[in-house]
Amino acid sequence: MRDEARALLEEGHKRALMLMGESERECSFDRFLESIEAAYSARDEKGSSVRRINVEIPPQPPENLRKLSRARIGTYTVFQETYHRKTYEMMHPSGPKSSYLDRLYAMDEALSNGLNDVGIGALFGLYDYRFEVLSLIEHSRHLDSKFGVGPHTISVPRVEPAEGAPLASAPPSGVSDGEMKKIVAVLRCAVPYTGIILSTRETASLRDELFSLGVSQISAGSKTGPGGYSRPGSGTQFSLNDTRRTGEVIDSLIMQGYIPSFCTGCYRLGRVGEDFMELAKPGLIKLHCLPNALLTLKEYLQDYAGPEAREKGEALIEKELGSVPDPARREKTRENLKKIEDGERDIYF
Template sequence: MKDFINDREIHNLLESSKEPDPLEIREIMAKSKEKNRLNPEETAKLLQVNDTDLLEEIYQLAGQVKQSVYGNRIVFFAPLYIGNRCINNCLYCAFRRDNEAVERKTLTMDELEEEVLILENKGQKRLILVYGEHPDYNADFICKTIRKAYDTKTEQGEIRRVNINAAPLEVDEYRKLHDTGIGTFQIFQETYHHQTYSLIHPKGDQKSDYQWRLYGLDRAMEAGIDDLGIGALFGLYDWKFEVMGLLYHTIHLEEKFGVGPHTISIPRIEPAINTPFYNNKKYHVSDEDFKKIIAIIRLSVPYTGLILTARESAKIRKEMIPLGVTQIDAGSRIGIGGYKQSEEGYIPEKEQFHLGDIRSLDEVIAEACELGFVPSFCTAGYRCGRTGEHFMSFAKPGLVHKFCMPNAILTFKEYLLDYASPETIKAGEKLIAENLKEMAVKDQARKEMIVEKLALIEEGKRDVFV
């Protein structure tokens, strides 16, 4: 069977795009500046830019495009690993079934509630639940965990958005998740290169079926889940090829469903316990090339959220976020039961991979304020129906921030009142005041609306949004 990833076509495009004309590159950048999604030929040319001055222009424009579409906000979330049982033997993953160094565990509903309560008491409002690929983690089980996360509340805390990272499902299984109130469903292809995919996903495993995984999000769309997340694990194959694969996946979803991915994730492979595959350095991505990945994806798909996780170090995240990132996790633990263990002063070693940034949520928020980004826990768009095609109608012309910036400020205010340290409160209140002052210049009515809603929050009302 054919699929929409043509390895030869991608390689030919990259080869024919070497040593691009700077004038043509600036014409491509001008197209992206108008928030137009690039085509494969244009992205291939950007990927072949090596001139230092031209790269700096690309980096600066990437930040400007992100600002024009999403505003100066960063959405925060936390991953919550539900279980690490797995029937696959992916060479790069510590959770592969033959890895005896990992203790297999699935959270009970009581343990899941404990983990959610810990996260809520830190101020988290958005979760992504992560599951190994195993028959135990079927649609009914996933639905049960989604309901438990939503039903677990404290006096001030609650989870308002549950996203899912799990194995591809059948259409009728996706429908169950849709009816339970799922947010985004993520499937990472890991690598779009067919031969590499076969090499690292042993034949006979569920995950060895490239096309079953590739079309997993098509089935989600058919089931009514119109918020989708794609991603590649950078370091398995040539990073330029993977960027092109992500773009072709985006184009496929646009052409078939009229809706591109809500998010693109860009993890780099990290060391993991008893997982020697990491030592194969052939395709490791340098920090400088990682900058190119982020900036070029931002220019290629201006409307899509870009996720940078705590796999990366605090230093790298600080450097990369201004290039176009829209979502990050913070205070993360990726062991099964890792949040409770962390509260007890223990950080698990037997996780899926090593985290680079284990700072607390409050520390990362304080740094975001320092960088001038408004931390956001907003989930209003999903509950107001601003998803899928409706969301794209706002995102593509760059109107997302008209809703999302007010909601970022409102949810950040909640965090400052309920959870923040004194230092973060001081920095956060200053940042809110600066943003309101700037907003008043462009839209006084919107600024006054936000001020009124901020007053409601100060009086004790929560979950205030526009």
């Protein structure tokens, strides 16, 4: 795990997502917690460490959720796969994943047992995408009205060919690129405060387009085989359509005028759960997001970017600094950018 985390750090990453399968025999929950600690303890040559680990793991009993809440994680995510119960039961006829309701109420359990930030998602392609979108919106509304905390993120993966899953090559309710655009646009309008996550399953050109419709978070340089970062050629779990290196994804975002952000400010300051929602819902969070994005981009440019990306990134920072709405925050951001140039790291609002 340390080797894997170090390999990610060397690419410039600061945030990582850790997954665990359903088999207790292959990996116990306590071992997974140890793995999180191991990943946090890794350092690259520049002394950087992973600043936030989000987890995507199966529904857990209350005692495990309470342990997880003490494990310095960011967002806890469980995908429903499909919200359509009959399809779900057909796809998962046996084993630990067979309980539709355990999965559906995983977030209620998490928020009742000490976790503050949760992520939801559906695997598009198993059932009618319109039903899945309405269900994601309803799931968000339910969490918000019951706990005062809607989903921190919504993920919209599409079924992709996967090893040992013949169905994945011909999904029963395949979703076209045009429909993907509608899915993202509708979710962005319906749940404006949430982060919408897109994976490297999608092609580079579609990912670029979906940014303009509402996607806010993407993975970059992902490997889907265990050990794949530190031992290239370790196999894959499913196919990826965006195989660009992290640096290439970042360059492309900068070229399009987007600010690649590695921010972890909210988690570090305990700005989570209801406190986060109070700022996110009215859009006030951007007073933190924009300066933090500029500071983390500056760090990346200093430590990991080539000369060309650095030049373009610096120009973007200078341009976007003018968009920080509050003059005092703008001035403080400028000061902090200078501190980063002088060697300080990990500065955030």
